[in-house]
Amino acid sequence: MSKKEWYLEYQIHKNRPGLLGDIASLLGMLSINIITINGVDHMRRGMLIRSEDNDQIERLTKILNTMDNISITKVREPKLRDRLAVRHGRYIERDGDEKKIFRFVRDELGILVDFMAELFKKEGHKLIGIRGMPRVGKTESIVAASVCANKRWSFISSTLLRQTIRSQLADDELSENNIYIIDGIVTTMRATERHRLLVNEVMRLCSNKVIEHPDIFVRETEYTLDDFDYIIELRNNHEEKITYEAIDPGFSSFDIS
Template identity: 75%
Template sequence: MSKKEWYLEYEITKNRPGLLGDISSLLGMLSINIVTINGVEQGRRGLLILAKDDEQIVRLESILHTMDTIRLIKLREPKLRDRLAVRHGRYIQQDADDKKTFRFVRDELGLLVDFMAELFKQEGHKLIGIRGMPRVGKTESIVASSVCANKRWLFVSSTLLKQTIRSQLIQDEYNENNLFIIDGIVSSRRANERHWQLVREIMSLPATKVVEHPDIFVENTQYSIDDFDYIIELRHDPEEEIVYDIVDKSRMFSESEFGGFDF
């Protein structure tokens, strides 16, 4: 029988030398293997473990509840957030009310890139929105995540290098394995009907689409925020407010300044 992976997280209530050794010994006695271990929050440790059957996990849970040095937080099949928490030593911040919204700050770009890369690896339709002020690293993070996920990225609209507003794709670009990047402000303020027709075609593809400034995008299309599978917010610091009137003005570059072009 193949072994099954589980996520174990506990809080240390009485820190003493040898505590981690006690946990490791307990897992060893139950024939449960440790895959990865790391601190995930202040006073908490997370482990990815391997067990050959669910009975081992039931016994482990029962014993952990009797220990007065720790408090069991989670023992479940690992979610993406669990795997990344163990890998990076911190949890992704998830909105308490809107579970599809995840928050990052600029010094967490490595975690953000890893998170998006895992989303990009998943097959089928996926619509991801990313909010943030100018020059916070939105587009660069999307491109880096595409590289990590071994995906080809295509700018449908963007201002990364030059102002890009595409109105058609060549045949091999209509590929479900490609990643399509749309800048909601550029598309809303500078595009024509041919561009919007292309956007509608892309939105119907069973592929991953990433929309920068999704709130502006939905104001000018038939789509709504509810259509997005994930919303990512990226800030310079946790207190920064994402203000769209400032973003809007900063993105209204003239073609003479940035050499805008249309495909």
Template identity: 75%
Template structure:
């Protein structure tokens, strides 16, 4: 018996007449292709995860769909992560036209963002993820929520979530490659000492997931560059919001203005 294969079908509705979905479902049934999940994605488009026994079934399906004037097939491929999330949430993750590793979200899409990051966390091995955004837009909360969804233990190497924290050591079990390490780029580059940077270099060598808030600031005074990042996530309050650092990075501040240093 052949292994069953999942495919992603997405089509744009050209003429939304009654019974259109029923006709497509009947066609899939005649070709012995099962519908796993279906949802509307991006306005007049509909996405489906399909399950079939062979690529020949998919080729036959495409040849028939191409003759239908009521729809236009936009995607028919082995499903990518973005396809699965589009069907699950009913909307697509938007990536930068010029930089395909940059993905954009607005605050109203936090559920989609958390799901996306959780799927990234589940992948084994080293991953370096940067997340940009203005204060109080939900960056750290989304990182932590995704850790919970992915069943990962998270560790703050530097953070401002509860109080500003910088670590210079980890205890033995915290070096586990299953852990998720969170770094605040502004705190680390503006307020940390050499012990902290030694720890960051150690963390970077662990084959695990690292998430850096404010990656642009992080790379300014380090040996790392944006090319080292596997994914860049941008989170905005709305689509028009510009991400700037003038209000987030204040020159001349010291460790006396409410800053706590933690050495473990």
């Protein structure tokens, strides 16, 4: 029987000396291996563990539930957010009402890049939207995540270095392994008909697409936010509001985004 990974998380009520050692010893007695362990929130610890016997996981849970100093909060097959929480020592903020919206601030660019890279590595194509004010790091994060995922990226429209509006792609750019990056403002408000035809072609490809300013994109096209698999919000700080008041068909502060 092959070994299976689990995510175990517990809240610490009293962090007495030797508590982690006791839990590690218990895991050892049950022949459960610890892969990674880290604090994931205030007085909360998460760990990735591996066992070839599901019954041992059940025994572990029952024993841990008898301990007064901790309470189990999660025992499950690890999700992407669980793996990143253990890796970075914090959970990615998620919208409580809309589960596909994930929030980051500029100080968390490393976690954001790691998160997107893991999405790019997954099988199947995904449509990802990323919201944010100008110069917050949207495009740079997408490119860095593509590098981390060992994927090639292609700008369909962008303002990273100068305004880019593509009307055709080379043959080697039409690949399911490519990451296609589209600026929703440039594409819908400043582009030619030939560019829009290319965007329609790219949107039909079974490959990952990342659209900056998805709200403007869906406002000006037949797509809706329901078509997106993930929406990422990137802010300079937690208090910043993402607005599009400066946008018009001419130049605006979003020309450098």
